[in-house]
Amino acid sequence: MSGTGNGATRELRMREIVEQARSKPARFRDAQITMAHGAGGKASQSLIEGLLLPALRNDALAPLGDAGTLSLAGSALAISTDSFVVTPIRFAGGSIGELAVNGTVNDLAVSGARALAITLSLVLEEGLPASELRAEVDAIARAAEAAGVQVIAGDTKVVERGHADAMYACTTGIGAIDPRAQLSPRGLAPGDRILVSGSIGEHGMAVMLARDEFSLEADIRSDTRSLWPAADALLAAAGPDLHCMRDATRGGIASVLNELARASGVAALVKEGCVPVSAAVAGAAELLGIDPMYVANEGKLLAFVAPHRADVALAALRAVPGCEQAADIGEIALEPPGMVLVDTAFGGRRVMDLLAGDPLPRIC
Amino acid sequence: MSGTGNGATRELRMREIVEQARSKPARFRDAQITMAHGAGGKASQSLIEGLLLPALRNDALAPLGDAGTLSLAGSALAISTDSFVVTPIRFAGGSIGELAVNGTVNDLAVSGARALAITLSLVLEEGLPASELRAEVDAIARAAEAAGVQVIAGDTKVVERGHADAMYACTTGIGAIDPRAQLSPRGLAPGDRILVSGSIGEHGMAVMLARDEFSLEADIRSDTRSLWPAADALLAAAGPDLHCMRDATRGGIASVLNELARASGVAALVKEGCVPVSAAVAGAAELLGIDPMYVANEGKLLAFVAPHRADVALAALRAVPGCEQAADIGEIALEPPGMVLVDTAFGGRRVMDLLAGDPLPRIC
Numbered sequence: 188m189s190g191t192g193n194g195a196t197r198e199l200r201m202r203e204i205v206e207q208a209r210s211k212p213a214r215f216r217d218a219q220i221t222m223a224h225g226a227g228g229k230a231s232q233s234l235i236e237g238l239l240l241p242a243l244r245n246d247a248l249a250p251l252g253d254a255g256t257l258s259l260a261g262s263a264l265a266i267s268t269d270s271f272v273v274t275p276i277r278f279a280g281g282s283i284g285e286l287a288v289n290g291t292v293n294d295l296a297v298s299g300a301r302a303l304a305i306t307l308s309l310v311l312e313e314g315l316p317a318s319e320l321r322a323e324v325d326a327i328a329r330a331a332e333a334a335g336v337q338v339i340a341g342d343t344k345v346v347e348r349g350h351a352d353a354m355y356a357c358t359t360g361i362g363a364i365d366p367r368a369q370l371s372p373r374g375l376a377p378g379d380r381i382l383v384s385g386s387i388g389e390h391g392m393a394v395m396l397a398r399d400e401f402s403l404e405a406d407i408r409s410d411t412r413s414l415w416p417a418a419d420a421l422l423a424a425a426g427p428d429l430h431c432m433r434d435a436t437r438g439g440i441a442s443v444l445n446e447l448a449r450a451s452g453v454a455a456l457v458k459e460g461c462v463p464v465s466a467a468v469a470g471a472a473e474l475l476g477i478d479p480m481y482v483a484n485e486g487k488l489l490a491f492v493a494p495h496r497a498d499v500a501l502a503a504l505r506a507v508p509g510c511e512q513a514a515d516i517g518e519i520a521l522e523p524p525g526m527v528l529v530d531t532a533f534g535g536r537r538v539m540d541l542l543a544g545d546p547l548p549r550i551c
Numbered sequence: 552m553s554g555t556g557n558g559a560t561r562e563l564r565m566r567e568i569v570e571q572a573r574s575k576p577a578r579f580r581d582a583q584i585t586m587a588h589g590a591g592g593k594a595s596q597s598l599i600e601g602l603l604l605p606a607l608r609n610d611a612l613a614p615l616g617d618a619g620t621l622s623l624a625g626s627a628l629a630i631s632t633d634s635f636v637v638t639p640i641r642f643a644g645g646s647i648g649e650l651a652v653n654g655t656v657n658d659l660a661v662s663g664a665r666a667l668a669i670t671l672s673l674v675l676e677e678g679l680p681a682s683e684l685r686a687e688v689d690a691i692a693r694a695a696e697a698a699g700v701q702v703i704a705g706d707t708k709v710v711e712r713g714h715a716d717a718m719y720a721c722t723t724g725i726g727a728i729d730p731r732a733q734l735s736p737r738g739l740a741p742g743d744r745i746l747v748s749g750s751i752g753e754h755g756m757a758v759m760l761a762r763d764e765f766s767l768e769a770d771i772r773s774d775t776r777s778l779w780p781a782a783d784a785l786l787a788a789a790g791p792d793l794h795c796m797r798d799a800t801r802g803g804i805a806s807v808l809n810e811l812a813r814a815s816g817v818a819a820l821v822k823e824g825c826v827p828v829s830a831a832v833a834g835a836a837e838l839l840g841i842d843p844m845y846v847a848n849e850g851k852l853l854a855f856v857a858p859h860r861a862d863v864a865l866a867a868l869r870a871v872p873g874c875e876q877a878a879d880i881g882e883i884a885l886e887p888p889g890m891v892l893v894d895t896a897f898g899g900r901r902v903m904d905l906l907a908g909d910p911l912p913r914i915c
Contacts, residue, residue: 215681217681218680218681219678219679219680219681220675220676220677220678220679220681220684220709221677221678221709222677222709222711223709224675224707224709225675225707225708225709225710226709231707234707235705235707238681238684238685238688239688239705239707242685242688242689242691242692243671243688243691243692243695243702243705245701245702245703254704255668255670255703255704256703257667257668257703257725259623259624259626259628259667259727260623260624260625260626260727261624262623262624262626264623264725266668266670266703266704266723266725267670267704268670268671268672268704268705268706268721268723269672269706270672270673270674270706270707270708270721271708272674272708272710303621303623304619304621304630306619306630306631306632306723307607307632308632308633308634308721308723309634310634310636310674310719311584311588311589312584313584313585313586314583314584314585315583315584316582316583317579317581317582317583317584317602320584320602321602321606324602324603324606324607325606327606327607328606328607331607337609338607338609339609339619339620339621339630340618340619340630340631340632340723341599341603341607341632342632342633342634343588343589343595343598343599343603343634344589344634344635344636344913345584345585345586345587345588345589345590345912346589346636346716346719346913347586347912347913349713350714350715350716351710351714351715351719352710352714355674355710355715355719357632357634357672357721357723359630359632359670359672359704359721359723361621361628361630361725363623363624548709548711549708549710549711
């Protein structure tokens, strides 16, 4: 998804990107909202940094983390909220109900907090068959049970036919931050190993295939699942040597790495050949012209671990059901600050930038 | 909005309603979702009791309260969530941004909890002018400051043009339950006085007028505001003699009274002539054929207070800015259980039932 020009233009592009990374925060200059503002890439960043944060800024709002924090009666709480507008609402391996639970549970998990409770707010489209609603409420109940959380408050609104797509869901999760967790986007240190908890790109591809826009058949199922067991295993294995975790949802691992590199002023160096991608995802991605690095996951995290604990952490991760394919995919470096570089299988090195647009809209 | 037939059919209707109130929970039998399921009346009740609760039921989920509860490190927390789909997003006296903050702050307030923090999740429609988004984010920031809460986590999604109306917002609030609060929908006792914190119907009417569907001009502004000062004053004045509070949003005070009467198996007797309604709201309601008792408020609560503390509580309430018109509008009685009766200005008595349909869709 990134340029492969000759050495000189590549160098120019690099300088430009480094400059951009240093001149934060991004400014919001658009006259209106576009789909790109919801894609998790550059436009999303400018919306958040240029419009939302300046108005709402406070100490607890964590623009660069997955959850806000709140100290209450001596307890450190993590709180996260997410809306889900995936279309279609059902796809191979899951549905909006599971996403709504797991997405929020996972934002807490990578913040080092086990979800204790979630709230559920639904916007339903007039005409939604009761059977579809029932199926999603059951999916929510099952996913909540699997993740060990209770739904403790809810709300339902209805909008006229055509003013939503079947249903939108918003979940908010609350959890106690684990005392073992010393995580921060700014905790990344040169030499840190980058671990991924499994093969990438399944969720986004499963949703794309469910849309039937492409005459493409492939056995790809969403990876939606609770990441708390993976986070728990990493916290146990690496303790304070686990510097940061992120779940790689909208925008895929490429976007997460870019956000973190930008936030911490370090570089992420990824070995493309080490990144686990299933043959089915790789094939579908090639046909669609999409780099799997940018495709959303709903049950995969990236962990940044001090080098001397990386092997232990990786072994612990691989012992978690669903994380058998976890891999060490690269490392954090000092230079070039704010950037993500990929060593390709062919021995080249390319910049893996944030996307400007959105190749896969509304996958969560 | 309720039948005014002769004595015999009225008696039959009463028996039917009482029976219905006793045969809870309501069952969900509809084949698909209709606007009525979002109206806060009978259809909403059947959706909640017949479909959502059976799947999600747990001890903390408070189907009849405004907030769920969670005990954490010795602290009792109240948590509430709400989606806002009001159309148009701006109206006299407020906008979706203020509603999104105050609606959630108020659900906590009437649960006896001062909001500490809220989360904000936005679903934006592609093409939304940036100036409109900026205005709403500013409105959110101002309302949060006025209510003394911080926005500690957020999320933004974008859907294609026509798949939402400008924006939908979901807020979730978290607060610590005040030690003075001993509130429960089941706390209502015969003899309890029913207090309302001010004149009713302004919010719903302001939104209706903003729609320009009626060639009706009236100076009616939404009453959107934080109810914590009112709740705080009542807790201070009445302590354990304050048995329950509810904010009278969707479905107005009629729906809140019905829900509570049904939940507690008591009757609510309301003196119509004591309910404060501004001349403008009364006039507009008459022209539109809508009973103000069913019209939404976004800054009014009902409080149920033991009779010997009612005068003190009312005086305390009236001392709160914005609550100068607070009034004692009736009392709780044993019979007929589960019902709301209104003594009209003409000396008659009628049943004020839950509405089946929705005369004012999408007012919050």
